[in-house]
Amino acid sequence: MDQDRTGQTLVIFLSARTAVDDPGYAAAAEEIAALAARQPGYRGVESTRGLDGFGITISFWADAASALAWRSHPRHSEIRELGRGRWYESYEVIVAEATRGYRWPG
Amino acid sequence: MDQDRTGQTLVIFLSARTAVDDPGYAAAAEEIAALAARQPGYRGVESTRGLDGFGITISFWADAASALAWRSHPRHSEIRELGRGRWYESYEVIVAEATRGYRWPG
Numbered sequence: 085m086d087q088d089r090t091g092q093t094l095v096i097f098l099s100a101r102t103a104v105d106d107p108g109y110a111a112a113a114e115e116i117a118a119l120a121a122r123q124p125g126y127r128g129v130e131s132t133r134g135l136d137g138f139g140i141t142i143s144f145w146a147d148a149a150s151a152l153a154w155r156s157h158p159r160h161s162e163i164r165e166l167g168r169g170r171w172y173e174s175y176e177v178i179v180a181e182a183t184r185g186y187r188w189p190g
Numbered sequence: 191m192d193q194d195r196t197g198q199t200l201v202i203f204l205s206a207r208t209a210v211d212d213p214g215y216a217a218a219a220e221e222i223a224a225l226a227a228r229q230p231g232y233r234g235v236e237s238t239r240g241l242d243g244f245g246i247t248i249s250f251w252a253d254a255a256s257a258l259a260w261r262s263h264p265r266h267s268e269i270r271e272l273g274r275g276r277w278y279e280s281y282e283v284i285v286a287e288a289t290r291g292y293r294w295p296g
Contacts, residue, residue: 180286
């Protein structure tokens with residue numbers, strides 16, 4: 085939560101985790117986070133997951149092009165597909181354009 | 191995760207909880223969720239918070255006008271302000287327009 089997000093493009097990943105293969109999931113999540121941070125236009129990530137296994141991850145991008153490149157990145161897509169049914173019971177991806185924002189403390 | 195979000199407006203609330211007043215916070219969160227669901231243009235909510243106290247709540251709205259009306263709703267604003275320093279160490283609000291989305295299973 086360290087910059088103004090207005091004008092950035094968000095890739096929002098909502099997912100319900102299965103109860104299995106925590107080590108495999110953790111390794112994949114770490115790889116994906118490191119990969120994202122090396123992509124052009126990367127502006128950060130916020131992520132959380134509750135005890136019920138439902139999680140939300142938002143990655144922030146300079147523009148729509150860099151966000152869509154990330155969503156379609158071959159290794160990113162591969163890991164998302166690998167996770168189907170193994171790590172994820174279900175997931176949703178939403179791409180969105182930030183039109184305004186503010187924070188407290190300012 | 192029950193509809194296509196493309197074209198909807200998102201109000202994204204990222205917050206770091208303090209460790210105090212769980213009952214007061216829970217009551218306020220319940221009130222706010224019920225209030226949101228009664229507003230015009232409401233299209234649902236997704237929310238999660240991890241053990242570290244960091245949470246993300248996304249409410250979905252039919253259009254920008256209903257999203258901004260919700261962000262500025264007097265009782266909503268009041269509770270957000272009440273929470274400053276009591277329930278929240280910090281928070282960020284981002285309003286965003288969903289440009290595309292997909293889910294698995296489809």
